[in-house]
Amino acid sequence: MGTPPNVMKFIVLAGGATLFCIPLWWMINTSLLANQQVFMNPPQFFPLDPQWKNFLIAWRQPDFARYLANSLFVAFAIVLGQLITSSLAAYAIARVPFRGKRIAYALILTTFMIPVQVTFIPMFLMMRQLNWIDTYQALIVPFLGSAFATFWLVQAFRQVPQLILDAAQIDGASHWWILWRIVLPLCKPSLLAVAFLNFVFHFNDLFWPLISTQSNTMRTIPVGLTYMVATDGSGTAWTILMASSLLATLPTLLLFIAGQKYFIQSNTHAGLKE
Amino acid sequence: MQRLTPRQLGYGQYNTLIGWLFVAPAVVLLGVFGIGSIGYVMYLSLLRWNLINPHPVFVGLANYVELLHSQSFLHAIVRTFIYFVATTGITLPLSLLFAVLLNGPSRLFKFLRAIFFIPYVAPTVASSISFSWLFEAHHGLINWGLRLFGLTPQPWLSNPSQAMFVIVLLYVWQFTGYFIILFLNGLQNVPQPLYEAATIDGATPWQQFYHITFPLITPTLFFVITMSIVFSFLSFDQVYVLTGGGPANSTTTLIYYLFLQGFQFFHIGVAAAVAILLFLFLGIVTYVQFRGESKWVHHQM
Structure with missing residues (x-):
C-alpha cells in the first residue's frame, strides 16, 4: 500500500503545522529585522542580528502603552463582572429549586441567540443617552452579563455531586456559602476556560471600541493598531508595525500558554463526573 | 446575607x-x-x-423595501454567502482531518493542538496586519514564493477576487484550531471498542472513519457548522483592516455593510434594518441547531 499510514499522518501534521506557523513567524521575524533588511531579495528568514530596539520604538509610539493598558483593564473588568453575574445565575439555575426558574433560564438562553454585533446600533444610542460615549463604562457595562458564560457554568455546576451539596445543607450551610466554598472551587477549570475565552474576545474586539470611543485616551489596542496602519501610508514601517502587532498579541498569548491545559485539553468538566 | x-x-x-x-x-x-x-x-x-x-x-417598512431593491445590499448578501461557503468549505474538512489525526494523549499532539489554536487567540487586527504584510504586492513573502516557483506575482489585496481569497485564508488560519478542539471534544464520545472491533474485522482506516467516526460526531459537525455560519457572518475586523470593504466593494460583507450604513453614512434606520435581517437569519440558524440537535443526528447508543 505504498507509504505506511503513520508516515503519511506525520507528513500531513508536520506540513499543516508548519504552514500555520508562517504568519506568526513572519510577524516575529519582521519585528526583529532592520528596516533595510525587510525589502531584501531573497527575504531574511531569520533575524540573525535581532533589532530589539524595534520593540522599544513600538512601545514609545504615542499612546501605545495607554491603548494596551485600556484593553487589559477593560477585558479584565468585563471578565470579572461576567464571572460574578454568571456564577450566581448559573448556581441558581443548576442548583436552587425556585418558582420562575424556567422563565429566567429561557430569557438567558434567548439572548444566547443574539449576536452582540447586531445590537451595536441601539447600544451606541443608549450610551449616547447616558452620556457614556468615550468612557470606560461604555466599554465595560454592556458586556457584564454573558449568556454564553451562564450556559457554560450551568453545565459545569450540574456535574457537582448532589451528595456533597446535601451534606452541606444538612449542616445548615446557606446557598451563598455552598456556591463560594464548594461549587466554585470544584468548577475552577470551567471558570478558567470561560474566563479565558471571553477575555480573548473582549481584549481583541475592534468593532465596539471603534464606535463607542473617540479620544486616544479611551481607545483600545485593536483600534490603536489600525491607526498605525492608516497613518503610515505609502512608506509602511513594517518592522515597527510587526513589533506593535506582536506586543498586542502577547497578553492573550501568554495567558494561553500559562493556562493551556484548561483551555484545549477538552472536556473541562471531566473531573466532576459522579 | x-x-x-x-x-x-x-x-x-x-x-x-x-x-x-x-x-x-x-x-x-x-x-x-x-x-x-x-x-x-x-x-x-x-x-x-x-x-x-x-x-x-x-417610515414603516420602507427601509426594508429599499434594502431589497438595493443592488449594493443584495451584492453584500451574495458576497457574505460566498465568504461563508469558501471559509467553511475549507476550514471544516481541514479541522476534522487534523482532529482525527491529533486524537490521542501524546505530548506531541498536545503541542500541535496548541500550535493550531494560537491564531484563534491572537487579536484579529494583529493577524490581519500580518496577512497584509504576507500578501503585500511588492515585497510580500507570498509573492516572493510565487516568483521562486516561476509564477507571476499577484496584486492580492488590490484585486477584487484575490482580496476575497486573502480574507478567506485569514479565516481558515484563525478558526481551524478552534474547530479542531470542538471536534476533539466530539471524538471523545466515540467508544474506543468500536475501533478495536472494526480493526479485528479488517476495516481500513477510511472505512472506520466513514462508518464509525463520522456518524457519531454528527452532533459536533452540526455545531461546528453553526459556529462557522455565525463567525463568518460576523467577520468584521478582518475586512476593516485588510480591505476596508474594497476594492470596488468586493469584500463588503453584510456586517461591513451594516457598519458603513450605520457608522459612516449615519443611515440609522437602514443599518438597523440590516441588523434585524442579520439577527433573524443567525437567530434561526442557532435556534434550529439548538432544537434540532437531538432529532437529526445519530447519538451514541
Missing part, C-alpha cells in the same frame, strides 16, 4: 428569594442589553434618521 437563613424563612421561601436574587444581575443586564437592544433596533429600523436631526421620521 446572614439574616436570610433557611431557618428563619423556611426552605421554599428561602430558595425562591435566593434564586431570584442570584439570577437578577444576569437577567437584568441581558434583558436590557440583549432583549432590550433587539426591541430598540426593531423600532429604529422603522425610522428614517441620520442621528443629527432631532426628529426621526417614521
Whole structure:
C-alpha cells in the first residue's frame, strides 16, 4: 500500500503545522529585522542580528502603552463582572429549586441567540443617552452579563455531586456559602476556560471600541493598531508595525500558554463526573 | 446575607428569594442589553434618521423595501454567502482531518493542538496586519514564493477576487484550531471498542472513519457548522483592516455593510434594518441547531 499510514499522518501534521506557523513567524521575524533588511531579495528568514530596539520604538509610539493598558483593564473588568453575574445565575439555575426558574433560564438562553454585533446600533444610542460615549463604562457595562458564560457554568455546576451539596445543607450551610466554598472551587477549570475565552474576545474586539470611543485616551489596542496602519501610508514601517502587532498579541498569548491545559485539553468538566 | 437563613424563612421561601436574587444581575443586564437592544433596533429600523436631526421620521417598512431593491445590499448578501461557503468549505474538512489525526494523549499532539489554536487567540487586527504584510504586492513573502516557483506575482489585496481569497485564508488560519478542539471534544464520545472491533474485522482506516467516526460526531459537525455560519457572518475586523470593504466593494460583507450604513453614512434606520435581517437569519440558524440537535443526528447508543 505504498507509504505506511503513520508516515503519511506525520507528513500531513508536520506540513499543516508548519504552514500555520508562517504568519506568526513572519510577524516575529519582521519585528526583529532592520528596516533595510525587510525589502531584501531573497527575504531574511531569520533575524540573525535581532533589532530589539524595534520593540522599544513600538512601545514609545504615542499612546501605545495607554491603548494596551485600556484593553487589559477593560477585558479584565468585563471578565470579572461576567464571572460574578454568571456564577450566581448559573448556581441558581443548576442548583436552587425556585418558582420562575424556567422563565429566567429561557430569557438567558434567548439572548444566547443574539449576536452582540447586531445590537451595536441601539447600544451606541443608549450610551449616547447616558452620556457614556468615550468612557470606560461604555466599554465595560454592556458586556457584564454573558449568556454564553451562564450556559457554560450551568453545565459545569450540574456535574457537582448532589451528595456533597446535601451534606452541606444538612449542616445548615446557606446557598451563598455552598456556591463560594464548594461549587466554585470544584468548577475552577470551567471558570478558567470561560474566563479565558471571553477575555480573548473582549481584549481583541475592534468593532465596539471603534464606535463607542473617540479620544486616544479611551481607545483600545485593536483600534490603536489600525491607526498605525492608516497613518503610515505609502512608506509602511513594517518592522515597527510587526513589533506593535506582536506586543498586542502577547497578553492573550501568554495567558494561553500559562493556562493551556484548561483551555484545549477538552472536556473541562471531566473531573466532576459522579 | 446572614439574616436570610433557611431557618428563619423556611426552605421554599428561602430558595425562591435566593434564586431570584442570584439570577437578577444576569437577567437584568441581558434583558436590557440583549432583549432590550433587539426591541430598540426593531423600532429604529422603522425610522428614517441620520442621528443629527432631532426628529426621526417614521417610515414603516420602507427601509426594508429599499434594502431589497438595493443592488449594493443584495451584492453584500451574495458576497457574505460566498465568504461563508469558501471559509467553511475549507476550514471544516481541514479541522476534522487534523482532529482525527491529533486524537490521542501524546505530548506531541498536545503541542500541535496548541500550535493550531494560537491564531484563534491572537487579536484579529494583529493577524490581519500580518496577512497584509504576507500578501503585500511588492515585497510580500507570498509573492516572493510565487516568483521562486516561476509564477507571476499577484496584486492580492488590490484585486477584487484575490482580496476575497486573502480574507478567506485569514479565516481558515484563525478558526481551524478552534474547530479542531470542538471536534476533539466530539471524538471523545466515540467508544474506543468500536475501533478495536472494526480493526479485528479488517476495516481500513477510511472505512472506520466513514462508518464509525463520522456518524457519531454528527452532533459536533452540526455545531461546528453553526459556529462557522455565525463567525463568518460576523467577520468584521478582518475586512476593516485588510480591505476596508474594497476594492470596488468586493469584500463588503453584510456586517461591513451594516457598519458603513450605520457608522459612516449615519443611515440609522437602514443599518438597523440590516441588523434585524442579520439577527433573524443567525437567530434561526442557532435556534434550529439548538432544537434540532437531538432529532437529526445519530447519538451514541
